[in-house]
Structure formats: structure tokens, C-alpha cells
Amino acid sequence: MTSTxxxxxxxxxxxxxxxxxxxxxxxxxxxxxxxxxxxxxxGSGVGLATVYRTLQGLxxxxxxxxxxxxxxxxxxxxxxxxHHHHLICRSCGRTVEVSIPSLETxxxxxxxxxxFAQVEHELEFYGTCTDCARA
Amino acid sequence: MTSTxxxxxxxxxxxxxxxxxxxxxxxxxxxxxxxxxxxxxxGSGVGLATVYRTLQGLxxxxxxxxxxxxxxxxxxxxxxxxHHHHLICRSCGRTVEVSIPSLETxxxxxxxxxxFAQVEHELEFYGTCTDCARA
DNA sequence: ATGCATGCAAACATTTTGCATATTC
DNA sequence: GAATATGCAAAATGTTTGCATGCAT
Numbered sequence: 657m658t659s660t661x662x663x664x665x666x667x668x669x670x671x672x673x674x675x676x677x678x679x680x681x682x683x684x685x686x687x688x689x690x691x692x693x694x695x696x697x698x699g700s701g702v703g704l705a706t707v708y709r710t711l712q713g714l715x716x717x718x719x720x721x722x723x724x725x726x727x728x729x730x731x732x733x734x735x736x737x738x739h740h741h742h743l744i745c746r747s748c749g750r751t752v753e754v755s756i757p758s759l760e761t762x763x764x765x766x767x768x769x770x771x772f773a774q775v776e777h778e779l780e781f782y783g784t785c786t787d788c789a790r791a
Numbered sequence: 792m793t794s795t796x797x798x799x800x801x802x803x804x805x806x807x808x809x810x811x812x813x814x815x816x817x818x819x820x821x822x823x824x825x826x827x828x829x830x831x832x833x834g835s836g837v838g839l840a841t842v843y844r845t846l847q848g849l850x851x852x853x854x855x856x857x858x859x860x861x862x863x864x865x866x867x868x869x870x871x872x873x874h875h876h877h878l879i880c881r882s883c884g885r886t887v888e889v890s891i892p893s894l895e896t897x898x899x900x901x902x903x904x905x906x907f908a909q910v911e912h913e914l915e916f917y918g919t920c921t922d923c924a925r926a
Numbered sequence: 927a928t929g930c931a932t933g934c935a936a937a938c939a940t941t942t943t944g945c946a947t948a949t950t951c
Numbered sequence: 952g953a954a955t956a957t958g959c960a961a962a963a964t965g966t967t968t969g970c971a972t973g974c975a976t
Contacts, residue, residue, distance in 0.1 A: 667950050667954095667956065688940090702957085703958040706956075708940095708942075709956085726913075745907070756897065762893070766916070772919060773918055773921075775917070775918035779913075780913070781911070783907035784909050785906060802929095806931080823966080840934080864964095864966095
């Protein structure tokens, strides 16, 4: 075992590549099942479990953003780095990334005030975008 | 059918009372299963389905706050009226209600700017409270 | 008496896991 | 060749639903 062989370096497999590609092609947040459907539809033979496992891994590694949809499913998307939130169209899934520096400041103040440490937050916005509102 | 008998007025049953009481006694957010366990433990014969149905109803009626925990479950708690968020201790569940007027303002601006309508948001904070950090 | 509420069990949807096999390193 | 990744199917979870019966109104 060499130092480049340390556990944690994921192996480069066909499936992993396919999955990462599928998520990148997706302009909206997609669930593991949706990614799986897409891949199968495109002729890939990936297993559903592999999609679940791989997406989790990529999200844990910070290569993907994971959110929990209002109905409880987990959805993934390739995002720009750094902490940010999302404004998502309920109808078409169109997503806008938003960063709210003032919120982060506010949270630090809140945490200090209430004596809480390691405060994390997750904030997503759901609305209807212009195009969908018009339809 | 009289005017006081309109559909929508839930019936006053023993189970409904027990469930509402159990949630009120709980100082933290609790899932349907937890409420059910508690009631069964206290000798009640309520069915799990009834607990699910009733909690959903109470939340829909605005009598309870419902949140989705980080691991995807739905949890309920009796809360003060009006829009607010929660700062929840990951360890003991202790909950502080917080309202962030500036956030609401910010959202309206954000919605207008991006052309989104009916923007909803859900925001909860998870941290470790002083007592739990000390332990 | 009417009909909503309950309880049970079965159905469901999503996600996780065990294990034999295939693959990468 | 050693160890991880995959695929499949089974299991686990959390929640919902169908239906016969009970209870509130």
C-alpha cells in the first residue's frame, strides 16, 4: 500500500463517470431515482443502489449539492463552490443560486446570544418562476 | 346539517385529545412514531395511523408546527403563532423560537429580483446548546 | 341516523444493506 | 492479487391507504 493508495480515493469506474456526467447534464436538482432513470433510458446498465451510493459519496466529498425536497426526497445538483442557497421553481425546477451574507452574520449573532455552538442551517426557497407563472 | 356542523370541524374524540395533549407535553419536536410510543407507553390504545392522521390535520390547521428533520422525518411541536423559525439542539432537542423579520424582507426583494412568485421558505437551525456542549 | 374517526393490516415509496461477482489499482 | 465497486434482491424505514367497525354529533 503506497501513500497514493490511501483509503478514500474513490476508484475510477465507468458507472461513477456516467453518474457524475448525468448530474452535470441536469440543470435542475434530481433525485437518485431520476438520475437512474435517465441513465437507464440512455442505455446504461447502472444499478439503482450504485446510483444511491455514488451520489451520497459525491455529495459527502462536496462535489455535489444535496438538498431535501419538501416531500422528503434527497436531490442532487452540481453547484458552484462556497456556501449558498437555492431559489427553486416548484414547477420547472429552474434553480437560481443565492448567497446571503447577512444571514450568515445573523446566525453567528443568534448562536452567541442563545449559547448554541456549531449551528448549521439549511435554507432553500421554493416559488414559481416567471415562465411557469405565465403558463 | 346546521351551520355549526360544517365539514372541517374535526370531531372531539378521546384519541384526538390524547394526541394533542401528548404533543403539548413534549417540550421538543417529536415524530408521529415518538408520540405514538409515548401514548402507548402511558397506556393509551391509539393506533399509529391515527396519530399520523391527526398530527397532519393539526399541522394543516395551524395548531402545530411541523418540520422535516435532517434525516427526513417529520416532527411536530406546539408553537406560538406567527411565522418563525427554530434553533434546535441536536443533542437534547431543546428548541428556541426565532423570528427573523429581515429575512422576510430579503425574500420579497429576492423574489422580485428573480421574477419568482409565491416564494416559500423553510429554515431551521441545528446546533449544540450550552448544556449539551458542556457534557 | 349519519357519517367522520379509528384500528388494523396491507400497500407504498424511498433508501439501505448483504453478498457473490466483476473491476480497478 | 488484493481490495473496492457493482448489481441484484431482500430488508428496513417511514408513511399512507382500504375497509369494517365504533363513536360523536
